[in-house]
Amino acid sequence: xxxxxxxxxxxxxxxxxxxxxxxxxxxxxxxxxxxxxxxxxxxxxxxxxxxxxxxxxxxxxxxxxxxxxxxxxxxxxxxxxxxxxxxxxxxxxxxxxxxxxxxxxxxxxxxxxxxxxxxxxxxxxxxxxxxxxxxxxxxxxxxxxxxxxxxxxxxxxxxxxxxxxxxxxxxxxxxxxxxxxxxxxxxxxxxxxxxxxxxxxxxxxxxxxxxxxxxxxxxxxxxxxxxxxxxxxxxxxxxxxxxxxxxxxxxxxxxxxxxxxxxxxxxxxxxxxxxxxxxxxxxxxxxxxxxxxxxxxxxxxxxxxxxxxxxxxxxxxxxxxxxxxxxxxxxxxxxxxxxxxxxxxxxxxxxxxxxxxxxxxxxxxxxxxxxxxxxxxxxxxxxxxx
Numbered sequence: 001x002x003x004x005x006x007x008x009x010x011x012x013x014x015x016x017x018x019x020x021x022x023x024x025x026x027x028x029x030x031x032x033x034x035x036x037x038x039x040x041x042x043x044x045x046x047x048x049x050x051x052x053x054x055x056x057x058x059x060x061x062x063x064x065x066x067x068x069x070x071x072x073x074x075x076x077x078x079x080x081x082x083x084x085x086x087x088x089x090x091x092x093x094x095x096x097x098x099x100x101x102x103x104x105x106x107x108x109x110x111x112x113x114x115x116x117x118x119x120x121x122x123x124x125x126x127x128x129x130x131x132x133x134x135x136x137x138x139x140x141x142x143x144x145x146x147x148x149x150x151x152x153x154x155x156x157x158x159x160x161x162x163x164x165x166x167x168x169x170x171x172x173x174x175x176x177x178x179x180x181x182x183x184x185x186x187x188x189x190x191x192x193x194x195x196x197x198x199x200x201x202x203x204x205x206x207x208x209x210x211x212x213x214x215x216x217x218x219x220x221x222x223x224x225x226x227x228x229x230x231x232x233x234x235x236x237x238x239x240x241x242x243x244x245x246x247x248x249x250x251x252x253x254x255x256x257x258x259x260x261x262x263x264x265x266x267x268x269x270x271x272x273x274x275x276x277x278x279x280x281x282x283x284x285x286x287x288x289x290x291x292x293x294x295x296x297x298x299x300x301x302x303x304x305x306x307x308x309x310x311x312x313x314x315x316x317x318x319x320x321x322x323x324x325x326x327x328x329x330x331x332x333x334x335x336x337x338x339x340x341x342x343x344x345x346x347x348x349x350x351x352x353x354x355x356x357x358x359x360x361x362x363x364x365x366x367x368x369x370x371x372x373x374x375x376x377x378x379x380x381x382x383x384x385x386x
Contacts, residue, residue: 003028005379006042009049010365012355013056013332015341024055026361029379033357044381046374048365053373056336057353058093058362059317060343062170062273063130063219063247065098065291066280072097073292075109077117084123086283088375088382090316091339091364094125094352096169098277100292101133101144104156108163115165122382125362127347128169131160132218135183136198137174142223143311144198145292152183161190168192169347172218174199175209188213193346196244198223199234206237210244216346217246219277220263221255222310239266245346247275250323251315253302257327264324269334273342274320279303279312322370335370 005026012034013019023038024031048055065071070082080097087095097117099110111129119125133144135152150156152173161168170193173180184194196209197218202225206214217224217238225233238246239262246267250260254277263272276282281289281298289296289303296303296311303311321335330338336353344353351360361379366372375383 003379004042005044005046005361005376005381006038006040007046007048007055007363007365008038009047011054013054013336014354014356015333015337017333019054019332024355024363026376026379029361031355031357031359031361034355052368053365054332054368055355056091056364056366057340057344057355057359058364058375058377059091059339060127060352061087061092061095061276061317062343062347063098063132063275063277064095065100065278065312067278067282069280069284071280071291072099072114073102073106073110075106075113077113080113080117080126081120081123084119084126087124088122088377089283089372090318091366091372091375092124092317093362093364093375093377093382094127096128096130097126098130098132101136101141101148102292103148107131107134107160111160111164111168114167115163119377122377122380124377124382127349128167129164130170130172131168132172133198135171135173135177135180137177137200139200140174140198140223140225142198143291143294143296143305143309145294152177152179154183154186157183157187170195170216172197174201175212175214176201176205181208181212184209184212184214196224196234196238200225201234203232203237206234206241210241215243215245217244219249219254219275220246221259222249239263242271245271245273245342247273249277249313249315250274250320251302251313252323254310254313257323260324261327264328264330269330269337270342272338273346274317274324274338276315276317276320277313278315282314282316318366318370318372325370
């Protein structure tokens with residue numbers, strides 16, 4: 001049996017079905033069989049019986065800028081490889097390389113670099129691009145440089161899409177800005193996810209955006225018009241519109257624990273996607289780091305510009321699910337939905353977000369405290385806890 005890995009006696013988690021205890025056989029990067037008992041020789045055998053381990057589908061981070069000193073905007077193969085190398089430690093097996101509001105030249109360079117990148121064995125897989133800006137609101141720019149914000153332009157997007165090798169899968173934009181509604185319609189026709197974010201839109205403008213095809217919200221609560229009882233804003237619309245999938249940075253810094261719980265109660269696990277929005281300092285000591293040409297002061301808990309504005313996060317996906325579980329008491333099934341299944345479904349990835357026969361062998365094995373013990377990327381052990 002070539003390139004085979006057998007995991008025995010492990011709890012297998014799914015977003016829909018009840019968890020079961022069984023064996024998982026992996027061959028040539030795919031899950032070839034899941035059963036109560038599998039007795040075949042394999043190149044690698046992992047015995048999980050009695051360890052209280054659970055096999056989750058590998059986490060999918062649809063909003064991450066960087067980690068371990070690397071950033072997607074650095075536009076070098078080494079930086080994308082460094083990011084892909086770092087992520088399995090937190091259980092992440094695939095991601096959308098996320099850009100930010102910068103010049104045409106800088107974004108083009110990042111996309112051309114992304115076009116050429118393919119993850120190596122044992123690295124998290126890059127599934128495409130999350131284009132965050134530059135079609136956003138100056139009123140809600142946050143750490144996105146205002147000087148590089150431009151009006152929504154489908155021709156410019158098409159140029160960038162070509163440079164990326166048609167890998168832009170999700171675009172964050174402000175629907176209230178000039179030309180944005182028509183842009184959303186064009187993105188939807190192209191089967192690219194239109195996400196509402198960095199937006200000062202009214203409740204009604206978000207509703208219009210949803211009618212135009214928008215179906216995603218970038219980092220709920222952050223850099224968007226807040227909820228007011230007479231002006232519900234983007235936050236109110238995000239929580240009320242059933243057609244919107246909502247990202248959440250569950251570090252308890254970007255969102256108060258009660259706000260995380262409210263999002264969970266209102267949207268349900270089936271409409272939430274946990275993300276990190278992490279920048280290059282994730283996994284590194286406190287200090288000053290760069291984000292889009294801006295100095296970011298990073299402490300042990302957060303990352304901020306000189307004026308105190310949050311500049312991405314240093315959150316890991318395993319910490320995110322620990323935080324969410326601690327505040328909501330959600331089930332393992334719901335964690336699977338929020339960490340992989342929802343993202344896989346939204347991106348149209350039939351072979352990810354599940355641990356079953358025929359699926360990609362992307363698996364995060366966690367203990368009963370939700371600490372990552374082992375991560376498998378496309379059949380290769382990419383991380384093992386010492």
